[in-house]
Every structure is written in structure tokens, then in C-alpha cells.
Amino acid sequence: MTNKIKDVSAKAGVSPTTVSRVLNNSKLVNEKTKRKVLQVIEEMGYIPNASAKNLRSKKTMTIGVIVTDILVSYNADIIKGIENMANSLNYKIIICDAQDQKEKEIDYLNLLYNRTIDGMILVTSTLSDQEIIKIAEQGYNVGVIGRNIDHDLVSCVYNDNGKAVQEVIDHLVENGHKEIAFISGLKDAVDSYERLEGFIYALKRNNISFNPDLVDNGDFSEYGGYQAIKRMIAKGQSFTAVFAANDEMALGVYNAFKELDIKIPEQVAVIGVDNIRVCSYVSPRLSTVAQPKYSMGALMTEKLIDQMNENKYTSSRTFKVSSTLLIRESSDYKI
Amino acid sequence: MTNKIKDVSAKAGVSPTTVSRVLNNSKLVNEKTKRKVLQVIEEMGYIPNASAKNLRSKKTMTIGVIVTDILVSYNADIIKGIENMANSLNYKIIICDAQDQKEKEIDYLNLLYNRTIDGMILVTSTLSDQEIIKIAEQGYNVGVIGRNIDHDLVSCVYNDNGKAVQEVIDHLVENGHKEIAFISGLKDAVDSYERLEGFIYALKRNNISFNPDLVDNGDFSEYGGYQAIKRMIAKGQSFTAVFAANDEMALGVYNAFKELDIKIPEQVAVIGVDNIRVCSYVSPRLSTVAQPKYSMGALMTEKLIDQMNENKYTSSRTFKVSSTLLIRESSDYKI
DNA sequence: ATAAAAACAGAAATCGATATCAAATTATAA
DNA sequence: TTATAATTTGATATCGATTTCTGTTTTTAT
Known part of the structure; x- marks a missing residue:
């Protein structure tokens, strides 16, 4: 006993x-x-005994984290940031791997409703803004990483996608590129949309007219990126640079070009987004846009815990962080 | 309300x-x-309300998972296996990132003592066998992944390192290698020791005498592997194959050889362990020993939960899983 | 028709801590 | 030396469910 x-x-x-x-x-x-x-x-x-304490104090000092897939390195980095910050503030984290199923994601929200956790962080959630807002309005603490939801009750940490895309295009244009293909992610992903918008805007700023045929969808997977390139080539589109909305797709692009015996970066430049580990190991090394994932996780956690404890008055609950363009061999070549 | x-x-x-x-x-x-x-x-x-239920029922349906570092892909894969199995059995998991600090690891054990969790899974823990046994003997449910602790109360899922090493050496010998260097991990890691033992034994089975100068320590890091090779070469050791105790070190080995302008696999074969993602993207693709990480996590979870609920009578609580040698370009060459 | 067994329902105790409220003690001020 | 304030302590209610134990009703067997 x-x-x-x-x-x-x-x-x-x-x-x-x-x-x-x-x-x-x-x-x-x-x-x-x-x-x-x-x-x-x-x-x-x-x-x-923790359970007794939790019951009486109505707190569990635990936050939940829902990710689409633990193994995606973007998520893993964020989780690490969340865990480390949570730990330093005496919080614990429950990891929820939604395995890309919205249903599971909704299931996990029950942890919030039954008070297993004090708050929930959603990482690139598949829930709609409205769904998330509804949760917050019911009085639960929610934070979202990777998206900006305009609502007083929802904390957000997201990326300045526009600026990142701008940098990428400027860099490509500077290297002489005028025909730039864009491979977007899932059609309905917010990130995809934002990046596409930014893409169009950035072209305009460089006096390049936007050609819709140079945009295709790669659903964020390696094979999807491969297919996208294959489709464009099949349609007879010509281009000298490819900007993929994530590194996975960029790797698929590599495969496609290898198959077609097209040289990177001499014949075509390739740039991805995420800075996954593989980027520095493929040949040529892949240029990419790095997001401060760890910090994003940590920041979100800090802010959410603040919010839960109403520690500080924060006029805003959304935080925009900026990315960095990492120029590597795959795009470092003037045509 | x-x-x-x-x-x-x-x-x-x-x-x-x-x-x-x-x-x-x-x-x-x-x-x-x-x-x-x-x-x-x-x-x-x-x-x-979950807290009330937990208090009264003396269960939290939660298990803790301590890993040295969430980002290490070996750990991430295992975590995924644990999470998915736990979820399917209605359990939740609390992730503890020990950040390679034993002190933190010990800290996290408190979750067990204060009944925040019903059981704990240690992934390649830095705790000693004795320390772990002590926890189990106090009546707490502990499982260990990556090590075999001979005790009735400790569930273990570990790898058949001996067999894996054997396969690697056999493969290398078959390709004509006789001078095989071995880069071990941390000196005190159980895995390192087992692999080294297996290495020596495997050489003997192939009638190759063991040369201690062909063994060096790389502390499991990329740079460690690089240094180990540099040291061996500096000492004038000759070898035609390198077996690194993990892929990270093997990547370091790649760097060293690149610097020295030694061709893989023509001049030297390289094999790692872990099958991290990068293996298939480096050039030449790295041969490696793949462990069923996801399954190991899932199996451990299943067994630990069984144990916690005393569901099934299990004569044994240790499970040995076997690895697979993946032969890729880096070693697929007869000298 | 009656005894025994099975099925169903509820009252009260309980899990083990913290919160609330009231009281006792000590320190300070007038 | 009181009156008052500040400090320290404890009794009791409470968090919100499950468990235990008891009682009632229904079913089954004889």
C-alpha cells in the first residue's frame, strides 16, 4: 500500500x-x-497521487498534440519543440498520431472534452477553421501550428509563406529563370493555397506572367512530385526551374529528371520546402525553405500555456514566424 | 458548467x-x-470526467514512453508503433524526450510513481539493468525496447544483434572481403557490445582472425564515424570493408572516404545499421541492417498492456525480433 | 404455488488530494 | 494592556466518478 x-x-x-x-x-x-x-x-x-490532484484542482498539467503523422519530419521537429518547452514548464504531452484520418483527429479531441488534458495543439490539422473555432468557443484551449485562424480564442503559430515564396522566386529570377513551374500540395491544404498565391504574386513582382499550365498538384508525396513533372513534360510544357511546395515532392522531381536524363541544376533548378534531412544528402544537394519548426512548437506551447493560465495579457494570439531560404547546389547556377 | x-x-x-x-x-x-x-x-x-474515473478506478489508460531523443529516426519509428498500438487498445501515450540526459530520464519515472501513467516503456534507456529491475520489483510496469533484461517482471523487445552481424559479415566475406573494420557505438551501450561480440564471432566462423586495431568507437554520431575512419587510416590500417554500428556513423564514413577520394564500393564496402531514410538517398545507396522498429514498438505495447491487465498468461516476457540485411550499392560489389 | 436463483437497481462509501472557511496563535500598534 | 492585524493551522466539504454492499423484482425450477 x-x-x-x-x-x-x-x-x-x-x-x-x-x-x-x-x-x-x-x-x-x-x-x-x-x-x-x-x-x-x-x-x-x-x-x-496525480489523479486525486487532477480531480480536485481541475488541471492535469498535460497538453495534447495531434499530428497527421509522427514520422513526417516536419511534425517530429515540432513535437520536439513542444515537448521540450512543455517539460520545462512542468507540463506533459500526450501524442496523438491521426494517421492522416480526420476521424481519428476528431476522436482525439475527446481528451480535451473529458479533461484528460488542459489544452490541445493541432499541427497542420485537417479540421476546418470553423470546426476549430467552435472548439475554442466552447471554452477549450486550442492552438494551431501552421495556419492562421483569425479568432481571439485560437492561438496560432504559422509561417510567413508569402515572404518565403517571394525569396525563392527572386532567387530563381536572379539566376536567370523565367519559366518556373510550381508543384503545389494537396488542393485543400491552406499552406498550398497560400504558397500558390504567393507564387503568383511573386512572379508578378518580377514582371513574369503567370502560366497556369506550369502549376500542378503533387499531394505532398514523393511520388506525387514525380507524377506532376511527368504530366507537365507530357503536356509539352517547358520550364527551367521547379519550385515544389515541400521537399518530398522535390525528391520526386529529382527522380523524374533522373529518369529523363535532365541535369540539375544545369538544365533545371529545383527548390523545395521543409529542409528535411535528406536534402543535404541527395546529389545535388537540394535548396529548400527552412522553417523554424522546433521554435514554432516551443512558441506555440509557451503561448498556449500562458493562455490556459491567463498569465499574461496578450493582445494577440497569433504569431507569424519567418522562414529562411537555404540555397544549395540544386538551384545555385545561373542559366 | x-x-x-x-x-x-x-x-x-x-x-x-x-x-x-x-x-x-x-x-x-x-x-x-x-x-x-x-x-x-x-x-x-x-x-x-477522466480524472474522477482515474482516481476511483486506479487506472489512467496511459503509458509513458521515454526516449533519448524524439528526432532520432529509430526512436520515431518505435514511437509510431507504440502510439498506434496503444491507440487501438484505447490507451494514450505520454512522450518523454530525455534529451540524452539520464537525470531527465529519472525525472520522468515520477509519472509512474505518482500514477499519472499505468506503465512505462523505455527505449534504449541509459538506466542500468539493475535500476530497471528495481523499478519493476517495486510493482511498476516497465518495458524495455532494444535490450534484453533477464527478469520475470521486465518485458523486453530486442533485436537479434548476433544474427544480424553474422549476416553482414557473411555477405562481406562472400564478396571477397577479409579485412573488415568495425565502428562501434558508445562504449557502454549494450547494443555496441553485443554487436562487437557478434562481429568477433562472425569473423571466427569465417576463419578470419580478429584484429583489434580494426575496431574503433564512433559514439553513434556522423562525425564520430568520420573520425573513427580518419584515425584508422592515420594508424596505417588497411581494410576493404567497414561495418558501422549505425547509419549515422556510416554516413560519417562516407564523408571520410570522399575526402580521401576512396571509392565506395569499388575500393571499400560500407554497411550501416538502422535503415534511416537517408540510406536510400546517398550515393551510393547505403547497405544497412533494418530492424522492424514499428513492430517492435507495437509488440512492446501489446505485451506491456497485457501485463498491466494480467490478461494472458505469458510464460515469457522477452521477445527477440530479427533484423534484415538490406544490400544496396555500397556493399554490392565483389572485390 | 413456493423456494431458489438470477437479474436489476440504488445508497452509501470511497479513491486521495485541494479548497473553503473558521479558529487559534502570535505579532504589532495604540 | 488591550485591540487589531497578521500568521499559522485545521475541520470539513468537495472534485466526479466507481465499487461495494444491500435490497427489490423477476425468472426459473420443483
Whole structure:
């Protein structure tokens, strides 16, 4: 039988209340009493039961994190940032791998409703803005990474996609490219849309007219990127650079060009987004847009916990972080 | 104010006990009553409070997972296996990133002691066998992945390192290699030791005498592997194949050879362990030993949960899984 | 028709902590 | 030396479910 607070209080000759106070660093207890109690706690090896504490205090010091897939390196980096920040603030995290199923994602939200967790972080969620807002409006603490939802109750940490795309296009144009293909991700992903918009805008800024035939969809997968290139070539489109909305697709692009015996970067430049590990190991090394994933996770966590504890007054709950263009061999060539 | 079980029972005209029975699928409730209660629950959108349930039932349906580093792909794969299996058995997982600090690892064990979790899975833990056994003997449920601890109370899922190493050496010998260098991981890691032992044994089986100068330590990191090769070459050792105890070090080996302008696999064969993603993207593609990481995580989880619920009688609690040698370009060459 | 067994339902205790409120003690001020 | 304030302590209610134990009703067997 493990010790309970009563056992401690009995042995220390004080009330459970006092023991509780000592445990929680209340200043409403005399220094001498405190020492005595601490000594007894030490002696008995007493450890307070978390469930009892959670029930009474209506907090679990736990936050949930829903990701589409733990293995996607973008998610893993973010999770690491979340975990480390949470840990440093004495929080724990429950990981929910939605396995790309919206249904599972919705299932996991139950952790919020049944008070297993104090708040939930959604990483590139498949839920709609409206769905997320509804959760927040019911009084639950939600944060979203990778998207900007315009609502007072939803904390967001997202990327300045526009600026990143701008940089990419400027860089390509600077290297002499005028026909730039764009491989977007899933049609309905917010990121895809934003990047496409940014793409069009960036072209305009460089006085290049937008050609819709140079845009295709690669659903964020390696094979999807491969297929997209194949389709464009089949349609007879010509281009000297490819900007893929993520690195996975860019790798698929590599495969396609290898098959077609088209040289990167001499004949075509390729740039991806995410800076996954493989980028630096493929040949030629892949230029990419790096997002501060770890920091995004950490920042989101910090802000969400602030929000949960209403610690600080924050006028805004959305935070835009910026990306960095990493120019590597795959695009570092003037045509 | 959210609804409590009392609210439901009042509205349904039954006792809280009955509602609880319905919630927990007890057969001690009449079909008609059950339907009525379910309807009220539905109407009120009642969701039982997890903390209360945990406290009373002395279970949290949560297991903890301590890893040295979430980002290491070996760990990430295992975590995915754990999460998915846990989820399918209605368990949740709390992820603990020990950031390679033993101190943190010990800290996280508190989740076990304060009953935040029902069991803990240690992935390549830095704790000693004795330390782990002690935890188990105190009545806590612990499982270990990547190591075999000989104790009734500790569940283990580990790799048949000996067999894997054997296969690697056989493969190399078959390709004409006689001077094989071995780069081990951290000196005190169990895996390293086992692999080294297996290495020596495998050489003997192939009638090759063991040369201690062809063994060096690379501490599992890319740069460590690089340094190890540099040291061997500096010492004037000659060899035609390198077996690194993990892929990271093998990548370092690649760097060293590139620098020295030594061709893989023509002049030297290289084989790693882990099958990280990069293996298939480097040039030449890296041969490696693949462990069924996802399955190991899933298996461990299944067994640990069995153990926690004393569901099944299991004569043994240790499970040895076997690896597969993936022969790729880096070693697929007869000298 | 009656005894025994099975099925169903609820009252009250309980899990183990914290919160609330009231009281006792000590310190300070007038 | 009181009156008052500040400090310290504890009794008790409470968080919200499940468990235990008891009682009632229904079914089955004889």
C-alpha cells in the first residue's frame, strides 16, 4: 500500500491541509512545520497521487498534440519543440498520431472534452477553421501550428509563406529563370493555397506572367512530385526551374529528371520546402525553405500555456514566424 | 458548467450507479434502462470526467514512453508503433524526450510513481539493468525496447544483434572481403557490445582472425564515424570493408572516404545499421541492417498492456525480433 | 404455488488530494 | 494592556466518478 497524504499528516502531527500546503509551496505554513513535514515526506517516500490532484484542482498539467503523422519530419521537429518547452514548464504531452484520418483527429479531441488534458495543439490539422473555432468557443484551449485562424480564442503559430515564396522566386529570377513551374500540395491544404498565391504574386513582382499550365498538384508525396513533372513534360510544357511546395515532392522531381536524363541544376533548378534531412544528402544537394519548426512548437506551447493560465495579457494570439531560404547546389547556377 | 453523472442520472430517473454501469458496458443493467440512459447522455452531451474515473478506478489508460531523443529516426519509428498500438487498445501515450540526459530520464519515472501513467516503456534507456529491475520489483510496469533484461517482471523487445552481424559479415566475406573494420557505438551501450561480440564471432566462423586495431568507437554520431575512419587510416590500417554500428556513423564514413577520394564500393564496402531514410538517398545507396522498429514498438505495447491487465498468461516476457540485411550499392560489389 | 436463483437497481462509501472557511496563535500598534 | 492585524493551522466539504454492499423484482425450477 502506498502512502497517502493522511499517513504523512498523521506521522508529522499536522493536518492533511498543512501537508498539502507544503507540497504546493504555499507560504501559509510556518518554516519549522514545513521542514518537519518535508522530512516525514522524505522518510516515507511519499509521492502525491496525480489523479486525486487532477480531480480536485481541475488541471492535469498535460497538453495534447495531434499530428497527421509522427514520422513526417516536419511534425517530429515540432513535437520536439513542444515537448521540450512543455517539460520545462512542468507540463506533459500526450501524442496523438491521426494517421492522416480526420476521424481519428476528431476522436482525439475527446481528451480535451473529458479533461484528460488542459489544452490541445493541432499541427497542420485537417479540421476546418470553423470546426476549430467552435472548439475554442466552447471554452477549450486550442492552438494551431501552421495556419492562421483569425479568432481571439485560437492561438496560432504559422509561417510567413508569402515572404518565403517571394525569396525563392527572386532567387530563381536572379539566376536567370523565367519559366518556373510550381508543384503545389494537396488542393485543400491552406499552406498550398497560400504558397500558390504567393507564387503568383511573386512572379508578378518580377514582371513574369503567370502560366497556369506550369502549376500542378503533387499531394505532398514523393511520388506525387514525380507524377506532376511527368504530366507537365507530357503536356509539352517547358520550364527551367521547379519550385515544389515541400521537399518530398522535390525528391520526386529529382527522380523524374533522373529518369529523363535532365541535369540539375544545369538544365533545371529545383527548390523545395521543409529542409528535411535528406536534402543535404541527395546529389545535388537540394535548396529548400527552412522553417523554424522546433521554435514554432516551443512558441506555440509557451503561448498556449500562458493562455490556459491567463498569465499574461496578450493582445494577440497569433504569431507569424519567418522562414529562411537555404540555397544549395540544386538551384545555385545561373542559366 | 459541464454535466456530471448526477445530472444524467437525475434526468434519466436512475441512480448514478446505473449510469456508470451503462458507461462501462456492464451487463447488470436492463436493455431498456440502458437505452434510456444512453439517450439522455446523448441529449445532454455528457462526457465523463477522466480524472474522477482515474482516481476511483486506479487506472489512467496511459503509458509513458521515454526516449533519448524524439528526432532520432529509430526512436520515431518505435514511437509510431507504440502510439498506434496503444491507440487501438484505447490507451494514450505520454512522450518523454530525455534529451540524452539520464537525470531527465529519472525525472520522468515520477509519472509512474505518482500514477499519472499505468506503465512505462523505455527505449534504449541509459538506466542500468539493475535500476530497471528495481523499478519493476517495486510493482511498476516497465518495458524495455532494444535490450534484453533477464527478469520475470521486465518485458523486453530486442533485436537479434548476433544474427544480424553474422549476416553482414557473411555477405562481406562472400564478396571477397577479409579485412573488415568495425565502428562501434558508445562504449557502454549494450547494443555496441553485443554487436562487437557478434562481429568477433562472425569473423571466427569465417576463419578470419580478429584484429583489434580494426575496431574503433564512433559514439553513434556522423562525425564520430568520420573520425573513427580518419584515425584508422592515420594508424596505417588497411581494410576493404567497414561495418558501422549505425547509419549515422556510416554516413560519417562516407564523408571520410570522399575526402580521401576512396571509392565506395569499388575500393571499400560500407554497411550501416538502422535503415534511416537517408540510406536510400546517398550515393551510393547505403547497405544497412533494418530492424522492424514499428513492430517492435507495437509488440512492446501489446505485451506491456497485457501485463498491466494480467490478461494472458505469458510464460515469457522477452521477445527477440530479427533484423534484415538490406544490400544496396555500397556493399554490392565483389572485390 | 413456493423456494431458489438470477437479474436489476440504488445508497452509501470511497479513491486521495485541494479548497473553503473558521479558529487559534502570535505579532504589532495604540 | 488591550485591540487589531497578521500568521499559522485545521475541520470539513468537495472534485466526479466507481465499487461495494444491500435490497427489490423477476425468472426459473420443483
